[in-house]
Amino acid sequence: MRSRALALAAATWLGTSGAGFAATVDARDYDAFWLWAGVRPQPEMAKAKVLYVLQGEVVASSPPRLVAQGGATPALRRGELWLVYRVQTLAWTPLIYAQVAAHLRRWRAAGNPVVGVQIDFDARTRRLGAYAAFLADLKSRLPPDCKLGVTGLLDWSSQGDPAGLKALTGVVDELVLQTYQGRRTIPGYGAWLARLDRLGAPFRIGLVQGGEWTPPESLARDPDFRGYVVFLRNPTGPTEQTP
Amino acid sequence: MLRVWAAGVALLALAFVASPARASGDFTCAPAWTLVHTQYTGCDSVALLGPGNDTRVNLHLLLIDLHGGRPAAPSPVIGGAAPFSWENFEDALSGKPGKTEDYTSEDVQPQSSEFATGEGTRCVSNAGGAAGFETALAAARRLPPDERVRLSDARKAMQPSCEASSGAVLPAVTVAVGPVKSSAGRAFAAYLQGAAAFYDGDFDTAAARFAGLRKAESDWLRQSARYMQGRVELNSAQVNAFDEYGAIVPAKVDAAALAAAESDFKAYLRDDPGGLYAASARGLLRRVYWLGGNQDKLAAEYVWQFTQIDPHARNLSDGDLAQEIDAKLLGASEAARVADPTLLAVIDLEKMRHDNAKDAAAALSLADLEAQRPRFAADPALFDYLLAAHALFVDGRPAEVVRLIAAEPPGERLGYLSFSRQLLRALALDRVGDGGARESLMRLFPVATAPFQRGALELALAMHDERRGDVERVFAAGSPVADEAVRGILLRHAAGPALLRQRAAAADGPRLEARWAVYILLYKELTRGDYAAFSRDLALLPTQAPPAAPAVDVSRAPAEPDLTVFAWSNPAGRYPCPDLRDIAARLARDPRAVEPRLCVGEFTRLEGFDNSPLDSPPPADELGGAPSRFPGGEFARMAIYKSIIADPAAPAADKAYALYRAIYCYAPSGHSDCGGPESPVSERKAWFETLKHRYASLPWAAQTTVYW
Numbered sequence: 001m002r003s004r005a006l007a008l009a010a011a012t013w014l015g016t017s018g019a020g021f022a023a024t025v026d027a028r029d030y031d032a033f034w035l036w037a038g039v040r041p042q043p044e045m046a047k048a049k050v051l052y053v054l055q056g057e058v059v060a061s062s063p064p065r066l067v068a069q070g071g072a073t074p075a076l077r078r079g080e081l082w083l084v085y086r087v088q089t090l091a092w093t094p095l096i097y098a099q100v101a102a103h104l105r106r107w108r109a110a111g112n113p114v115v116g117v118q119i120d121f122d123a124r125t126r127r128l129g130a131y132a133a134f135l136a137d138l139k140s141r142l143p144p145d146c147k148l149g150v151t152g153l154l155d156w157s158s159q160g161d162p163a164g165l166k167a168l169t170g171v172v173d174e175l176v177l178q179t180y181q182g183r184r185t186i187p188g189y190g191a192w193l194a195r196l197d198r199l200g201a202p203f204r205i206g207l208v209q210g211g212e213w214t215p216p217e218s219l220a221r222d223p224d225f226r227g228y229v230v231f232l233r234n235p236t237g238p239t240e241q242t243p
Numbered sequence: 244m245l246r247v248w249a250a251g252v253a254l255l256a257l258a259f260v261a262s263p264a265r266a267s268g269d270f271t272c273a274p275a276w277t278l279v280h281t282q283y284t285g286c287d288s289v290a291l292l293g294p295g296n297d298t299r300v301n302l303h304l305l306l307i308d309l310h311g312g313r314p315a316a317p318s319p320v321i322g323g324a325a326p327f328s329w330e331n332f333e334d335a336l337s338g339k340p341g342k343t344e345d346y347t348s349e350d351v352q353p354q355s356s357e358f359a360t361g362e363g364t365r366c367v368s369n370a371g372g373a374a375g376f377e378t379a380l381a382a383a384r385r386l387p388p389d390e391r392v393r394l395s396d397a398r399k400a401m402q403p404s405c406e407a408s409s410g411a412v413l414p415a416v417t418v419a420v421g422p423v424k425s426s427a428g429r430a431f432a433a434y435l436q437g438a439a440a441f442y443d444g445d446f447d448t449a450a451a452r453f454a455g456l457r458k459a460e461s462d463w464l465r466q467s468a469r470y471m472q473g474r475v476e477l478n479s480a481q482v483n484a485f486d487e488y489g490a491i492v493p494a495k496v497d498a499a500a501l502a503a504a505e506s507d508f509k510a511y512l513r514d515d516p517g518g519l520y521a522a523s524a525r526g527l528l529r530r531v532y533w534l535g536g537n538q539d540k541l542a543a544e545y546v547w548q549f550t551q552i553d554p555h556a557r558n559l560s561d562g563d564l565a566q567e568i569d570a571k572l573l574g575a576s577e578a579a580r581v582a583d584p585t586l587l588a589v590i591d592l593e594k595m596r597h598d599n600a601k602d603a604a605a606a607l608s609l610a611d612l613e614a615q616r617p618r619f620a621a622d623p624a625l626f627d628y629l630l631a632a633h634a635l636f637v638d639g640r641p642a643e644v645v646r647l648i649a650a651e652p653p654g655e656r657l658g659y660l661s662f663s664r665q666l667l668r669a670l671a672l673d674r675v676g677d678g679g680a681r682e683s684l685m686r687l688f689p690v691a692t693a694p695f696q697r698g699a700l701e702l703a704l705a706m707h708d709e710r711r712g713d714v715e716r717v718f719a720a721g722s723p724v725a726d727e728a729v730r731g732i733l734l735r736h737a738a739g740p741a742l743l744r745q746r747a748a749a750a751d752g753p754r755l756e757a758r759w760a761v762y763i764l765l766y767k768e769l770t771r772g773d774y775a776a777f778s779r780d781l782a783l784l785p786t787q788a789p790p791a792a793p794a795v796d797v798s799r800a801p802a803e804p805d806l807t808v809f810a811w812s813n814p815a816g817r818y819p820c821p822d823l824r825d826i827a828a829r830l831a832r833d834p835r836a837v838e839p840r841l842c843v844g845e846f847t848r849l850e851g852f853d854n855s856p857l858d859s860p861p862p863a864d865e866l867g868g869a870p871s872r873f874p875g876g877e878f879a880r881m882a883i884y885k886s887i888i889a890d891p892a893a894p895a896a897d898k899a900y901a902l903y904r905a906i907y908c909y910a911p912s913g914h915s916d917c918g919g920p921e922s923p924v925s926e927r928k929a930w931f932e933t934l935k936h937r938y939a940s941l942p943w944a945a946q947t948t949v950y951w
């Protein structure tokens with residue numbers, strides 16, 4: 001696994017550039033969170049400015065279907081809310097589009113400040129072009145005042161096919177780059193992030209609660225950087241899944 | 244993330260690097276290529292039951308065993324050798340892995356609605372309820388025709404959303420059914436009003452209407468009303484139980500209503516076990532138990548699901564069941580309270596997770612596991628497997644695995660527990676250095692036909708041969724290791740020049756593999772210093788361009804190596820270089836020659852070989868992580884620059900260029916793109932000052948104004 005092969009290099013880099021020690025991600029220091037299935041709301045969320053709430057998973061059954069993953073319709077009156085969909089397959093049926101649209105409509109009708117829809121899909125870098133086409137189509141089906149965001153692993157910025165990435169950044173309003181795989185912070189994230197100048201789209205960095213994070217020096221200077229999103233975990237660490 | 248998707252078809256792409264700069268995984272989820280995973284990443288599930296697997300995968304594998312079947316198999320082999328995520332697994336098992344063609348509305352179940360499957364709203368049943376109502380109307384003999392039409396229209400007009408913001412549907416329904424006067428018609432009208440009140444959240448009215456239908460003439464009305472009484476109580480129990488995030492707050496659940504719901508559903512199931520709503524009532528009981536925090540009863544319901552061979556009785560696919568159990572039970576469960584061996588095994592495997600040897604002490608202890616023995620009395624094979632898994636994954640005592648699990652004669656085919664037992668045994672034999680390890684793997688191939696089993700075996704066999712220094716065997720005629728990703732990793736990281744040369748010319752392997760072998764061979768010869776061999780092996784380059792990828796689905800075609808890179812030259816560059824043949828010839832005469840070495844650096848820099856996977860071996864415990872058989876070690880452009888910077892005999896212009904390149908290795912991030920150990924800022928500063936002062940007259944100095 002390449003990311004681990006890079007770990008030593010990154011550790012050396014962190015140690016020699018004076019970037020300091022990796023700090024543990026404390027949710028109290030952040031104001032944007034993912035709330036995933038099975039994760040209980042935490043006090044830290046009270047001051048959240050942005051919440052990304054998992055709503056469902058598009059599973060690859062035949063035909064594919066949208067399986068609800070969230071709780072009841074929330075009743076939030078503050079901050080910004082994103083509906084998140086975990087996606088196994090891009091082969092959405094007309095019904096799935098209708099169900100996502102209905103979610104959005106119902107959440108807004110209930111007074112929730114929904115600003116966008118976020119897609120969490122393990123895009124193979126070689127297929128970013130196809131993914132971009134899917135996203136462009138999805139965007140065209142969403143109301144004009146609904147943003148479209150995606151999650152992505154760090155590879156995108158450093159290893160992604162530039163043409164595919166360009167197609168993607170033209171379509172989505174926001175990328176959230178994950179620095180973790182499962183519940184672990186990916187070793188060597190510093191090296192990946194150092195190459196972020198290729199991204200060219202507004203992005204946030206996704207962290208995992210209790211994971212480690214030391215921002216690369218260049219990050220604060222990046223005009224596209226919009227802040228962080230912390231993936232919340234239950235304190236006792238049951239089996240929640242991560243994007 | 245972070246996988247044999249789609250039955251390995253897409254995985255072909257993973258076999259080889261698509262470009263020199265691409266990571267070894269062509270997915271955002273980069274798997275660790277081994278069967279022994281002690282921690283959860285979400286990307287590293289395998290067909291071997293273990294702690295690193297997603298709990299849902301472990302559970303689904305055991306459910307496949309329990310339900311005595313296997314998923315629909317479009318081909319004999321589902322799944323490749325790559326560790327996978329839950330999503331990849333379900334995708335592969337769906338029978339239509341990676342299906343990309345559009346589905347039309349005809350594919351969708353007639354009862355589908357704008358609510359997602361399993362959505363937590365009572366309105367989810369509106370479409371199905373409407374269809375049932377129509378059928379019941381049609382069957383009601385004594386209903387006057389005009390009333391039938393009126394009732395049908397009223398039902399169709401009822402489109403509740405169950406949102407506080409939307410208007411109530413009961414008033415309109417009441418008006419619509421007003422003219423219905425016949426006794427049969429009044430019963431249907433009462434049911435409609437009950438349903439409307441239910442969807443409106445007016446649970447008292449709904450309860451009263453449904454209660455009045457106990458003696459209705461229509462069988463459908465009686466059954467439906469009975470079942471709806473339970474749903475009314477259940478919904479009434481949770482009215483105020485959600486927080487602002489939509490999450491349930493157990494303390495706010497109305498316990499009395501919940502108890503009434505439980506009693507209603509149980510009565511329904513008792514009186515009409517094969518009734519229309521039996522599966523639904525059974526499912527809603529799970530919600531009752533979940534809302535009430537009743538872990539024991541919830542677990543008992545899941546165990547009941549385990550015992551149902553007929554999928555219709557379960558009302559849930561194995562995948563959905565695994566998903567639900569994971570979300571609703573496993574996270575909240577105390578192992579001490581769980582009696583069922585299957586659930587307990589999944590919990591135990593999860594508790595065996597740990598990050599490293601030090602953390603193993605925090606994992607499930609052998610004593611705690613032993614204390615569970617009575618609960619596994621009905622399934623000793625599973626318990627022995629857990630003991631063996633503990634020995635291998637936690638305690639690192641492979642000999643204990645061999646003691647616990649006997650070799651069994653392979654049957655017709657292996658369930659996942661039997662497969663895991665025999666595979667774990669083979670892995671343990673390997674670790675104790677038993678000469679029979681390879682044979683014990685080989686015996687499993689003919690019976691490892693369930694999804695992902697064969698891939699796991701291929702990975703195990705490939706790692707065995709690699710670690711025995713016999714990577715050639717993987718590529719020998721008749722080798723069962725066909726997974727292109729596995730073969731690709733070995734060619735990239737393990738193979739020596741002789742094997743690469745043999746694969747490049749082999750007629751028995753895939754042509755794509757032959758082209759990658761040439762690519763890897765030439766790159767490594769040039770960058771690891773076997774210049775004479777490089778010159779000779781240029782003859783292996785195909786004279787014709789490779790065939791164009793088939794037009795059907797280009798995105799799935801395996802990545803082609805770009806063999807044209809070896810025709811590289813850069814005579815007009817800022818640092819001019821002849822072609823590689825010339826460069827190699829000069830280095831063959833004098834490996835220390837400065838200019839051609841800088842040109843090797845130019846080649847790798849300009850052709851995108853920085854951070855190449857070919858120079859990034861996997862960790863030692865993964866496939867490809869054993870010491871490479873290719874002499875010379877990994878290439879780093881930086882090593883060339885440092886060597887020339889330190890070479891007193893190097894010409895000034897070349898030395899200045901080496902300084903310039905070394906400084907720019909750190910642009911703009913402060914992190915080197917050129918491989919090798921990182922240099923401290925002080926060293927980078929020294930390069931800069933040397934370039935600016937000693938070589939001030941050279942253009943490279945003028946172009947360098949900062950360092951990183």
